Amino acid sequence: PSMNDPKRGACLCGAITFEIAPPYRWFAHCHCSMCRKHSGSFHGTGVGVPRERFRWLSGEDQIAHYRATGAFERPFCRRCGSVVPAESHDPDVMHVPAGLVEGDIGEQPRTHIFVGSKASFEAISDSLPQYPAYPPGLDLPSVELAPRPPGSGNERVSGSCLCGTIAYQATSAPRRIVCCHCSLCRRAFSAPCGSTTFVPRQSFRWTRGRDRIVTYRLQPPHTYSTSFCAECGSLVPGVSHEVRFALLPVGSIDTALQPLPMAHIYLGSKTPWDEVTDTWPRFDELPPQDQIDELFG
Numbered sequence: 001p002s003m004n005d006p007k008r009g010a011c012l013c014g015a016i017t018f019e020i021a022p023p024y025r026w027f028a029h030c031h032c033s034m035c036r037k038h039s040g041s042f043h044g045t046g047v048g049v050p051r052e053r054f055r056w057l058s059g060e061d062q063i064a065h066y067r068a069t070g071a072f073e074r075p076f077c078r079r080c081g082s083v084v085p086a087e088s089h090d091p092d093v094m095h096v097p098a099g100l101v102e103g104d105i106g107e108q109p110r111t112h113i114f115v116g117s118k119a120s121f122e123a124i125s126d127s128l129p130q131y132p133a134y135p136p137g138l139d140l141p142s143v144e145l146a147p148r149p150p151g152s153g154n155e156r157v158s159g160s161c162l163c164g165t166i167a168y169q170a171t172s173a174p175r176r177i178v179c180c181h182c183s184l185c186r187r188a189f190s191a192p193c194g195s196t197t198f199v200p201r202q203s204f205r206w207t208r209g210r211d212r213i214v215t216y217r218l219q220p221p222h223t224y225s226t227s228f229c230a231e232c233g234s235l236v237p238g239v240s241h242e243v244r245f246a247l248l249p250v251g252s253i254d255t256a257l258q259p260l261p262m263a264h265i266y267l268g269s270k271t272p273w274d275e276v277t278d279t280w281p282r283f284d285e286l287p288p289q290d291q292i293d294e295l296f297g
Contacts (some may be wrong), residue, residue: 003053009100012187012226013216016059018085020049020101025093027273028111029128031118033145038074038083039264040249042122042234043208045098045109054085054094067145068162076233080216081226083190089140097190097214102183104272111135116146119198120256121177125277142203148254157199158207159252161234168237170199170246176295177262181270184218188226191236192274195250197260203209204239204246211219223267263287263295 003021010017035044045077064078073086074093088095098105112124116132124130133142148160148167155169174197185194210231213236217225226234235249264276268284276282287295 002140005106006055007105008057008102009085009096009287010102010187011059011077011080011084011100013077013082015062015079016077016084017054017057018095018096019057019170019185020047020096020122021053022106023050023053024048024105024107025050025090026054026111027098027107027109029107030113030141031122032114033117034068034162035114035235036119036251037074037096037145038068038232038251039099039162039189039191041189041193042111042250043191043194044083045192047096047098047101047107048088048090048204049094050084050095051092051098054096063157064233066163068232071140071143074162074233076228081214081228081233081235089138089215099186099189099191099193101271105260108273108275109285110244111194114142119250120255121253121259123278126275127194134211141153143249155246155267155278156203156256157184157253157255157257158253159237159248161209161229161232161236163229163232163250165212165232166234167209168230168246168248168252170204170205170206170248172199172203173198173249174257177260178264178295180262181230181274181276182262182266183269184224185266186271187226190272195265197248197250197253198245201239201241201244201246204237238275262274 006019031043048066112130115130156173158169160167180194215227238247262280264282
């Protein structure tokens with residue numbers, strides 16, 4: 001069918017592409033433990049697109065299918081790990097990760113759902129309506145992740161992927177969360193921004209599943225890379241011998257941390273619908289060199 005004012009979307013590697021068009025059934029931030037794990041961010045942000053307003057353009061053969069519960073699938077790109085559009089609880093509506101859509105979607109997010117399950121270190125600062133689980137009128141069962149096994153006792157932070165195949169620990173506590181609003185992080189996290197914290201590399205160790213990690217790297221001259229679970233597509237920490245830190249996607253963290261200081265970078269690249277309402281430091285690109293160690297140390 002004809003689609004007026006279509007918006008194009010793509011995964012990080014560009015293999016999977018699609019188009020959507022308004023009007024949309026929902027536009028919501030979901031804070032449930034599964035959306036946090038799968039996206040790697042504070043929350044998943046999705047748009048409900050009627051099937052007649054959705055069209056695959058390329059790459060359906062690159063979609064890996066994972067089902068955490070019987071409710072609906074959580075598919076991802078098998079090459080780069082981006083969470084990709086999926087059938088929703090409504091067979092007539094596709095659920096589209098908003099971070100994959102290029103430019104302005106044409107609407108603003110409308111609500112926060114599953115706030116009762118949000119990360120302990122997230123503070124919601126906007127004025128959107130909040131619901132502890134599904135919004136009123138949506139009669140669906142709520143399913144949360146089973147608690148992860150306790151650690152060895154000396155770790156300051158631990159985490160895992162959605163399916164539990166991959167897990168890690170660190171004996172150092174993270175000090176700050178960095179939210180990156182560049183287009184690459186939006187696609188990698190399939191979210192409004194990439195939300196990452198840091199621990200010294202020497203304090204970090206994998207406790208299981210290291211052999212199930214897939215790493216995708218952009219072609220030179222780009223240096224961007226992302227790592228994800230081959231089974232469920234969840235983002236997992238990036239650990240490189242070239243840097244001093246292990247980079248932890250905040251959605252992967254299982255430990256109940258206290259709220260941490262934050263910083264926003266590459267705000268000059270954020271989408272129009274991504275409204276930043278907190279008062280933490282902001283930078284249109286990277287911070288000045290003299291502030292890098294203070295913010296990321």
